[in-house]
Amino acid sequence: MMSNIDIVRAHYAASAQGNLDAMMAHVSPQARWTEMAGFPCAGTWVGPQAVAENVFAVLGRDWIGYRFELQSLIDAGEHIVGVGSYHGTYRATGKAMRARVAHIWHLQNGKIVAFEQFTDTLLVRQAMGSH
Template identity: 30%
Template sequence: MKNKVFNLNVNIIEKLYNGFSTGDIPSILSTMDEKIIWHEAEGNALASGNPYIGPDAILNGVFAKLAEEHEYFNLKNIKLHVMYDDKVLATLRYDAKRKDNGALIDAQVAHFWTLKDGKIIAFQQFVDTKQLADAANK
């Protein structure tokens, strides 16, 4: 039974990342619980809104700002790691270009996901915040 839950959780996170790769925001939001608690990494400019609670807060406070500030913002080299209980760890890289100054970003990232009953209930980002800040202030 445990392997079945782990596989379901990985499939949900894969669906979310596939949505990012195609720009399918409704698909991304459909993976989230209505009371999801989302934390950007401390030191990340977007952390000023922590915690973002609910899909609308994440859409407006995180995704919209990323789109406003970046010419492109891609996720690459995504590897999913099944953790304990309802946890999934994703290791990946951000590949982005800022609109305001053309700075390129190639940052190491980890996303820690918590799921319950087939929905994402929590997210914690870990990222090279110095690189993000340097790119914003270039």
């Protein structure tokens, strides 16, 4: 069985390749995925299908070149912290954005059971043309 940090590392690698199936491979059907208030996909989504539809499909639709650039992973056992930056250009305004971000992952028995995002939503909103 893969370690928790390897599961998160594999998610980020799949994200960089645009492979949604591989990104969701270790997400529990009951996983609670929280995007920060003020972020375009704000809310808590339950399960891989809801995350795919309400987070990744929306980001792919509304942003050009949207990506997460990983800087570091912190292994805290059942919790993994990913630190990096979001990059992308908002399709409707043509404005580019770069915002620092931290992801908190909670894993149990080889499955992602919770995810929470912390980012500078003001920088994202500025690219979207709203303050």
